[in-house]
Amino acid sequence: MELTLLGTGTPEGLPRPGCPCAACAVSVGTRSRAATAVLVDGALLLDLTPGAVLAGARAGHSLAGVRQVLLTHPHDGPAVELPPGLPAAGRVPDGRELAVISGHRVRAVPMDAPGTGYEVTGPDGVRLLYLPPGGAPAGVADRAGQRPYDMVLMDVLGRPEALARLRASGAVGPGTDVIAVHLDHDIPPGRELERRCAAAGARAVPDGTTVIVGEYAVVPDLPRRTLVLGGARSGKSVEAERRLESFPEVVYVATGGTRDGDAEWAQRVGLHRERRPASWRTVETCELVPLLAADGPALLIDCLALWLTDAMDRAGAWDDEVWAKGGRQQLAERTAELVAAVRATRRPVVLVSNEVGSGVVPATSSGRRFRDELGRLNAAVAGECEHVLLAVAGLVTVLKE
Numbered sequence: 001m002e003l004t005l006l007g008t009g010t011p012e013g014l015p016r017p018g019c020p021c022a023a024c025a026v027s028v029g030t031r032s033r034a035a036t037a038v039l040v041d042g043a044l045l046l047d048l049t050p051g052a053v054l055a056g057a058r059a060g061h062s063l064a065g066v067r068q069v070l071l072t073h074p075h076d077g078p079a080v081e082l083p084p085g086l087p088a089a090g091r092v093p094d095g096r097e098l099a100v101i102s103g104h105r106v107r108a109v110p111m112d113a114p115g116t117g118y119e120v121t122g123p124d125g126v127r128l129l130y131l132p133p134g135g136a137p138a139g140v141a142d143r144a145g146q147r148p149y150d151m152v153l154m155d156v157l158g159r160p161e162a163l164a165r166l167r168a169s170g171a172v173g174p175g176t177d178v179i180a181v182h183l184d185h186d187i188p189p190g191r192e193l194e195r196r197c198a199a200a201g202a203r204a205v206p207d208g209t210t211v212i213v214g215e216y217a218v219v220p221d222l223p224r225r226t227l228v229l230g231g232a233r234s235g236k237s238v239e240a241e242r243r244l245e246s247f248p249e250v251v252y253v254a255t256g257g258t259r260d261g262d263a264e265w266a267q268r269v270g271l272h273r274e275r276r277p278a279s280w281r282t283v284e285t286c287e288l289v290p291l292l293a294a295d296g297p298a299l300l301i302d303c304l305a306l307w308l309t310d311a312m313d314r315a316g317a318w319d320d321e322v323w324a325k326g327g328r329q330q331l332a333e334r335t336a337e338l339v340a341a342v343r344a345t346r347r348p349v350v351l352v353s354n355e356v357g358s359g360v361v362p363a364t365s366s367g368r369r370f371r372d373e374l375g376r377l378n379a380a381v382a383g384e385c386e387h388v389l390l391a392v393a394g395l396v397t398v399l400k401e
Contacts, residue, residue: 001104001122001213002041003151006055008207009033010133010184011073023185030206031189036181038130038153040120043102045069045086046130053083059208068100072132073115091116111135119149126150126214129171133182136162137171148173150214156180156202157187160245161277163200168248178202179211195398200246223386223401224348229355229378230391237302239391240352247348249297250280253288255306286310292341292349299345304353304381308374311335317373318366335377343384353378355390 007013014033015024027033035049039056042065049055056063069089082088092098092108094116099105103123108116115132122128127147131137131154149171156163157180166172180202187193197204205211226243230236244250280300283291286307291299301307315330316322342349357375362368382388388400 001124001126001128002210003213004039004056004059004061004210005181005205005207006037006039006052006059007034007049008036008181008183008205010182011035014183014185016185019185021185023188027185027189033183033207039063040104041102041122043067044100044104044120046118047072048082048089055207059210067102070106070118072117072130092118110138112138122213128153128213131155134158136165148176151177151179153179153181155182156200157196158182158184160200163246164248164277164279180204199243225342225345225385226350226387226389227382227385228350228352228389228391231355231359234391235394236352236391239389239396240300240302240350243350244298244300245277247298251297251299252280252282253291253299253301254282254284255286255301255303255310289337289341292345296347298348300350302352304351304377305374308370308377312370312373317369320365323369331373335380339380339384342381351381
């Protein structure tokens with residue numbers, strides 16, 4: 001089954017007309033995107049958008065052979081003019097199946113938002129799932145005996161939790177080619193877009209790209225270990241959460257614990273919990289080695305600076321005399337155990353830590369000790385991670401990949 005993506009943007013397109021934002025300003029040339037529309041084997045058109053005929057011609061395809069036009073999302077604006085020769089656009093009722101004269105079978109998938117998703121089975125038996133912008137399948141269908149889809153086209157960046165649900169149900173497997181469509185201006189094009197898609201195990205392609213469903217494609221290799229560094233309010237925690245938001249299950253490891261009577265700390269913790277997916281489980285502990293050694297779902301550890309604070313408390317490392325008489329050695333041993341556990345872990349893990357080396361030199365010896373030990377810990381953990389990121393002002397730089 002051959003697909004040509006005539007467009008890969010939201011219904012408004014990219015750049016959005018009249019929008020002055022930075023993402024729209026650089027979305028020119030090959031980075032511009034028309035509204036998403038997909039031509040299947042030259043016979044089935046999923047979503048009719050303005051300029052579809054011209055887009056097909058630019059991609060080297062004619063729409064003269066289209067036998068069925070299906071719509072996915074509600075159209076609130078003026079009626080789209082139907083190009084001459086195309087059949088009238090329609091919509092398959094939820095749960096119903098349509099047989100196209102070309103040999104394709106199309107089943108309408110109910111959505112949790114306005115619109116219709118389509119499961120397309122080609123004459124060769126390969127299967128495609130195409131979802132509308134902002135939509136995800138309603139509930140998790142019984143998939144007993146069904147294999148994963150060969151390809152999924154969906155709003156990966158707008159609905160990452162929908163991708164997580166598809167993975168949890170087995171609809172998306174390790175070999176499923178996931179392509180991000182309905183792309184909007186909330187994410188800058190170029191390397192940032194590629195990085196966000198890769199974190200979700202997906203890819204983005206330019207308008208006019210032709211792909212073969214079921215043909216081997218290099219699925220983005222998700223790093224097992226990622227370290228996200230950054231200063232206060234740099235966006236490091238948001239970035240760490242974003243890297244796992246398309247995973248079906250995540251254990252969030254909070255090393256800060258609870259602080260009785262500290263209302264401001266409780267508010268911070270509450271804000272973190274509110275933005276995390278409801279399916280994530282939270283564990284409050286500084287005992288990281290057993291978690292890293294055990295089998296289980298992905299871990300998000302936030303953060304190593306608070307873990308080090310606890311480790312220095314246990315070693316009495318704040319006191320100069322205790323530090324000289326054995327505290328240094330005790331802390332070094334505990335740190336080495338953690339680094340070894342990061343090296344040996346078999347579960348996906350994202351670690352968050354503060355980057356303090358660029359700040360003001362602490363006024364006390366204990367403060368300088370903490371800064372130095374955190375720098376050493378960050379360096380040791382970074383050495384064991386396949387991917388290291390630095391967050392500054394909400395922007396992320398890749399330090400290691």
